[in-house]
Structures are given as C-alpha cells and as structure tokens.
C-alpha cells in the first residue's frame with residue numbers, strides 16, 4: 001500500500017509503479033488520468049503520489065476530462081499545453097497499437113499504465129447462480145472473459161466454476177495489452193480464440209456494453225457475473241435483441257450512397273487504415289462521403305452536420321457510439337464491420353466491430 005489514505009479506495013492501485021517512473025525520468029510535470037468512477041478518490045491518489053515522490057519535486061495535475069480507456073490519453077492537447085514528462089494512466093492497460101495508428105504513444109511524454117484492481121468479489125451464491133444460468137443454456141464448456149478491473153480474480157472464479165462441474169477455458173493474455181481473459185469493447189480477440197472450443201461465455205464484470213459486445217463478437221450464450229452487484233444474469237436474450245436491431249440498421253444502409261465517415265481524434269481512436277478501407281469500399285459502390293473528424297460524438301453533434309444530404313454514417317472511433325449512444329438515431333449509424341456488410345449488400349456473416 002503506497003500510503004495509509006489509499007486504504008479508503010475500493011480498488012488496489014500500485015502507485016509505486018508511477019513513483020518509480022517519475023524518479024527514473026526525474027519528472028517535472030505529471031498528469032494523472034483515471035476513469036470517472038475513481039475521480040472521487042482522485043485527491044487521495046494525488047496526495048499519496050506527492051508523498052511518494054516528494055523528493056522529485058514534480059508538479060502533479062489530476063486530469064479532469066473523461067478518459068474512457070487507454071484509447072483516450074489526450075496527449076495532443078497535453079503536449080500543446082502543460083507538456084508533461086509523465087502521464088500516469090490509471091485503470092487501463094495499453095491500447096493495442098495495431099488497432100490505432102503508427103505513433104500511438106506520445107513522442108515527448110512517458111506513459112505509465114497503473115492497474116486499478118477492484119476489491120469487489122462475487123460471493124459463492126452469485127457464482128452458483130451464474131453456473132446454473134450457464135447450465136440452463138446448455139453450456140458445459142465455458143470461456144471466461146473480463147475487463148482490466150477484475151483480471152486478478154479470474155483464477156479463483158474459474159476454480160469455483162470448475163468445482164461446480166463446468167469445464168472452464170481462460171484465453172491466454174496478449175502482453176502488454178491483455179492479461180489472461182481480458183477484453184476490450186473494441187477488441188474481442190481473446191474470447192474469439194476460444195469460440196470453437198466453448199459452448200458459451202461467462203463475462204466477469206459490470207455494465208452491458210462489454211457483455212453485449214461479447215455476444216455480437218461470438219454469437220454464444222453470455223452470462224454476466226457482476227462483482228459490484230454480487231449477482232448473475234443471462235444476457236443472451238438481450239444480445240439476440242441487439243443483434244436484430246443491428247441487422248435492421250445494416251439492411252437500412254444497403255441503399256445508402258452519401259456517407260459520413262466519423263474519424264476519431266482521440267489518441268487511440270484515430271484509425272487511418274480503417275478510414276481508407278471504408279472510403280475505397282464506398283467509392284467502389286459508386287457512393288460519396290464526407291470525412292467528419294471529431295473527439296466526442298453525441299446525437300446533437302451528429303444532428304448539427306446532418307443536413308439531409310447524408311444517408312448513413314459509419315463510426316471508426318469507438319464501437320460504443322453506434323451501438324450504445326446513437327443506436328436510435330433516425331438514420332443508420334454503423335460500426336465499420338456493419339458498414340462493410342451494408343456496402344457488400346450482405347447481411348451475413350455479421351462483423352463486429354471492425
């Protein structure tokens with residue numbers, strides 16, 4: 001434990017990682033980033049870090065803007081203003097370089113990724129409920145999937161499930177991006193590697209975006225074991241419903257000729273390779289497009305450019321935007337995988353998210 005005050009935080013955060021990096025590079029200016037859920041504890045984290053590196057004499061900033069993932073380091077803005085030598089990014093592992101662009105890491109700033117491991121653990125009762133739900137779906141061989149906050153309890157949950165008669169498969173990690181079983185809402189490579197060897201998945205974590213994405217990426221039953229609510233539920237039906245909505249959007253976009261291609265301006269959401277492929281596919285089909293570059297996307301932002309000229313939009317930044325935030329926009333707003341489907345005139349195979 002870095003300092004006594006950290007004991008009040010329901011996450012295990014090893015600030016020594018940050019302190020070692022600060023000392024190694026003799027940091028003068030440090031920006032500390034964290035997910036919104038950790039911000040109420042931000043002052044504790046900053047005080048503790050300052051205690052640890054008092055001898056370094058660095059100026060420490062808590063970054064108040066939302067950082068939705070390691071795709072969102074804000075370093076262009078930071079390098080143009082504060083010019084930190086060190087970004088301490090808490091709660092996410094590095095963003096997969098192959099999904100973004102060359103030069104994803106900032107050139108003048110060191111980035112240290114500090115895990116925030118949740119103290120929430122599912123009870124035996126909740127794990128038993130998850131096992132029953134899986135069995136109810138006919139799942140005997142189960143793949144385990146989680147997010148960065150729960151990777152440290154994967155082994156214990158796997159062994160509990162095995163004790164309940166299930167055959168558990170934990171996908172091998174992909175350093176430095178993923179620990180075993182870890183997945184992102186835009187990268188389901190680990191669970192996909194198991195698809196032919198499991199009957200379904202147990203998603204260990206909270207929220208709906210990741211487990212529903214898991215369903216769209218694998219089309220296997222998905223049961224969520226939520227350590228925060230200490231409960232389990234079967235999300236397969238909801239996954240099927242979302243899939244139908246997505247297919248309807250793809251079908252609607254099949255006749256689209258005038259496209260808006262949303263180009264992400266967040267550090268890891270700028271994907272020129274993808275933008276180029278989509279632009280070529282649109283041109284090949286005789287369509288036209290406008291490149292819309294932006295950092296944040298909301299229905300209001302989209303409506304502000306949507307003069308009636310556009311038939312459909314494709315979002316290359318984050319798959320959460322079309323499937324979550326803009327799913328009920330009055331025109332099709334697609335993920336790249338869905339846009340490729342619409343442009344090829346085929347409703348299958350379903351591609352998610354790229």
Ligand code: SF4
Pocket residue numbers: 068069070071072184185186187269317318319320
């Ligand atoms: S799902 Fe979206 S917010 Fe999460 S890491 Fe991927 S691009 Fe970033």
